[in-house]
Amino acid sequence: MKLRTTLCFLLPIVKSALSYKTQLHQRDDLASSPPYYPSPWMNPKALGWEEAYKQAKDFVSQLTLPEKVNLTTGTGWQGEQCVGQVGSIPRMNLSALCMQDSPLGVRFGDYSSAFSSGQTIAASFDRDLMRRRGEAIGAEHRGKGVTVMLGPVAGPIGRTPDGGRNWEGFSPDPWLTGEAIAHTIVGVQNAGVVACAKHYIANEQEHFRQVGESQPRGYNITESMSSNIDDKTMHELYLWPFADAVRAGVGSVMCSYNQVNNSYACQNSKLLNGLLKSELGFQGFVMSDWQAQHTGVASAVAGLDMSMPGDTEFSSGKSFWGTNLTLAVLNGTLPEYRLDDMAMRIMAAFFKVGFKVNEQPKINFDSWTLDTFGPLYYSANEGHQQINWHVDVRGENGEHGKLIRESAAKSTVLLKNEGALPLKKPKFLAVIGEDAGPSGWGPNGCDDRGCNAGTLAMGWGSGTANFPYLITPLDALNFRAADDGTRVEAVLNNSATTQIEKLVAQESATALVFVNANSGEGYIDVDGNEGDRKNLTLWANGDELIKNVSSICNNTIVIIHSVGPTLVTDWYNSPNVTAILWAGLPGEESGRSIVDVLYGDVNPAARTPFTWGGKQEDYGAEILSELNNGEGAPQLEFSEGVFIDYRYFDKKNITPIYEFGFGLSYTTFEYSDIAIEKQEVGNYTPTTGETAEAPTFNPGNFSTDLADYLFPNGSFPYISRYIYPYVNTTASAAEASQDPFYGSTAEEFLPSNAIASSPQPLEPAGPGLSDEPGGNPQLWDVLYTVSAKITNTGDLKGDEVPQLYVSFGGPDDPPVVLRGFDRLAVEPGQTVEFRANLTRRDLSNWDTESQNWVVRDHVKTVYVGPSSRKLTLKATLD
Template sequence: MSETTKGIQDAGVVACAKHYILNEQEHFRQVGESVGRGYNISETLSSNIDDKTMHELYLWPFADAVRAGVGSVMCSYQQINNSYGCQNSKTLNGILKGELGFQGFVMSDWQAQHAGVASALAGMDMSTPGDTVFQSGLSFWGANLTVAVLNGTVPAYRIDDMAMRIMAAFFKVGQTVEGLEPVNMDSWSLDTYGYLHAGVKDGYQQINWHVDVQSDHGNLIREIAGKSTVLLKNEGALPLKNPKFLAVIGEDAGPSPLGPNGCADRGCNKGTLAMSWGSGTANFPYLSTPIDALNQQAINDHTRIEAVLDNYATNTIETLVKQDGATALVFVNANSGEGYIDVDGNEGDRQNLTLWGNGDELIKKVSSLCNNTIVVIHSVGPTLVTDWYDSPNVTAILWAGLPGQESGRAIVDVLYGKVNPAARTPFTWAAKSEDYGADVLYKPNNGNDAPQQDFTEGNFIDYRALDKANIKPIFEFGHGLSYTTFKYANIKVEKTNAGPYKPTKGKTVEAPTFGNFSTNIEDYAFPRAIRYIREGLRGSRIRTNG
């Protein structure tokens, strides 16, 4: 998170660290999503945690982001110890702004704000998108925040603090009001012309200029995708050297029949998995699939190559892979994403840790017929490999994560040794899901009230959980092979004595006081020069200086 923050802000863009904090599952993060799926709850999930675990485990990425100078932090949907994340004074004022010294602004996730005064006093600085419910024309803040200041519920200095934090982040990344480039794209539409205010069909104009911003980013994406691939197993099968016959198996090797952007917000799992689903996705300008890149390499090498891109075409697959001299490349995946999308019954979170599309059975079938079976996994996290990883016919296993638009060319770079897969797995590969100790809460457990997710495991997640229970993993956290050979020798461990921890003392300066000011709300209305735009559904008014 630290390096990502630096990279974004070095480019003049305010980075946003999210989701703060304990947003560890998608189930029950919002009441509307949950009720729409038949769960009768009245409040969102509460992540319940002790102070020690909070500080020693979950806070660290945000501490790193603050140290890197992150300009904004997004508070999360769910509750923390039964207090909503965007109005939790302990986490926002106490830990983030107090202990960590965060000087940027806190913004809500979209519709994660549940109150006006409470969120302002707890430390939230920016409401996104601003309305209580999308396109309602109603807001917890707006005029309500003005009233709260006038009646003394919210101190005036809190408004100054909000504005100061927002503009400080803006100036920190090198932006100036005078130097801003005009907006030339609309993230909500692919059309060249449309409404500036689409929700109310106002201001028809050009909204997209379709600027090519790719530059040489594709080469960088290819490099990152290749170098971040983890080689979990290799019995001498890799790198490939002019193989005579490649049998490429699996839907994950090929393109989606709907195209790379055929499912809104990538909300499906068809073809090769290069990006997960959710509101943070972007459209692929192109997608290099594994079969595309493998075909090109085979042409260059005069290699015979055939592919079956249907996981359930059992007879055709058997006929292909049992031929003499075949090197089988099996591509499989497992996906997940943001909670508002349900893909094949996976409500954001994965239902289990098995491979999708019958992937495990596919690997077992191919490896039972071909003694040189290489497996490539595209997944959002660990999957269960217990039933097939140690087969002598499975000669190599690669985890390629979610590689992005250069997926195909990047994996070919690794398979043929153009790039050394020197990455390490950032999680443990356990033999069964129970070994991890903690799991997603899939069913409400508190009647109609907020589901309660108690983090009773404390710090013991992932490899810590297995160590505590003395469980041997299949592939350890940090495991990763490479195409080079090396050994360690003459290792020496030196003890360093850290000094005692001394907590800071003292108090901050007193809050400022303000003189008398008008309590007539009409004195705080928008200037007359600002044009009113009617909200279509309710007939309420939205004001804009656009």
């Protein structure tokens, strides 16, 4: 019998070409881009991956067809203990691999930490802190038995300031995000856990990201939103930090929910095969976001390596892969080398971070209950046993809590200070605002933090973790006041106007007003904010609260906990507002970290990782919140190109309230003596040559008899709704797939070259066969070294964050772009040297004709200063 796959595979294959368009009620001017096939196979000579490749090859070459399928297919939503698991391979002593959120702590874990958000840590401009935070988060995941930590985040990068998940990432500047994601990845993987860079790519808003979320809210769409981006913008902005992630050795990349140029990101061959695996030379594996997979073979040949959570719909028991993937290999629709490569990439990432098949840490927690005993297979309510061991992974002597306190304090930005800070044993503190105190429901009282009650220390959604404790600002202020003999009174109701006015009107009052603004993932709606923020105002009438207090109290200090910029126009310049601090989303040590800064135990040096505009329209790019393509995919046009955040403000000559990179200190600094040292390097040479042919490690080592793939009754129990690689009938492939349709052969449906196995040309902008992944290695040649002198002219020791910006000089370039920074500790009167290298990539534009990076002839100017708008020093590059 000749096996043929089912129509559920073959119809969507047409969609994997980027020109696919929704058939119903759509415009006829939709963006598209060309397909890119075949899916690149691993390179055994890729620098840094050689040993992992050897170990993976030895392992994968011993696997049967069902075992390889088991490794690539999730077992289903709530199938086991983690948010995602692939099937185990008992014969090879490989336990199920555990995929677990989140980028700021172990989601659903107990006795684990709640770290500061990525956006908050970006404000530190401190690479060492980024790495140490990543290592601590990785260690906690490892301690809970996690294989792949689902983070860090570079998508969203923050195209618009109101994007719901911006706080999970780092900054709308790609250079800062690239540095932050790379150092975080190094830390996570040093701890022995695979990092997963996400969400790839152009995942810039929550509105319309999934049909299933949109329809219940009254948006009658049949396809997820398409982010439409040109080639230059893709390379110079959105792909940039993912290149840094690949160069840092990241083991996994998660593709996103949205479409890009009208092809779903998880089956977009140009994105996965072309940009990620060919141009960047990525050697790890691509996993889908949860239910972001829409096809079977189409997604496999387009570059997807792991299906998460494995089922087509949560807890349905049906899968695009699993049994269907087994059948696809048997009938030749999916070439064996592609399945081998999928398994190779997964196992190479596994071995690269130090895992061993016989010594995997046991999964000792459960995502679905904190009970000690319960069902191992939660969806099926089967396998009752101990599932939680309540292991404390927070480091010895609370060391991770200390790191969180340090991180949050070093990431607090002092935006204004008229001599009000630091506090010195104040006589009377009036603490005002709901954000200063606890939630009446407790810190974990809302699922996935899906509410805004009490002090804000993290946003909502899958990027969260349970608080083991949460020290509120009022908690920490009370303890400090007890030591100093300060009187403290608080009103924690923003609407208690009479009580607030009475309190702050008292003589010698210093008013500390705590306010916030929240956002999160799109499956949760908080007060009408469908993930994305409805506006940039403070929540719970925070702006009115500040204006009311400052109209009475002439020493009003404002502390903002937020997921990004808020509009401060109406009150920031009031003479009675004597200080403003942005504390981001600080995590469990919120109170102690802000008190450390308020009292000067930590001299602030953080810089705002985004721009604070005077009004929302100042940012240019907007959230798409209205349908514009009938029932088809909403079309989000990235027409602003690379001009987001400060780049847009600079282009349009808009004066911000606080510019990107701005932040004050309790001491003062002077900049002097900029110098340029030109390095001797050769000319840039595009990569040439070809790959080897596609390797297959056990060619033909499988039977084509369906009877050999029947579920092995007696070997282990069948679990309801669990995804297996086996068939349950030998009648026919169509019946085995449990699908009513019956398709035809691969040749009739797969795009041209989709299953080619011959050597393929290397990308000119990509790495050679013996190079480090991340792109052409010459892009990291240092062309110039820029130095400057920084002097502390004040009376206090403090850190300073000098920043290097470059003007490319072209008519279509941003006026300046960030290309370097450091965080330097400087004693009073001391002068230190700031040094930063400029690589070829730092000075290049993407050329769409040559499909490569080019240093153009325009005169380039470098600037060094404490922010993007205060560029004290200037020099021209030769």
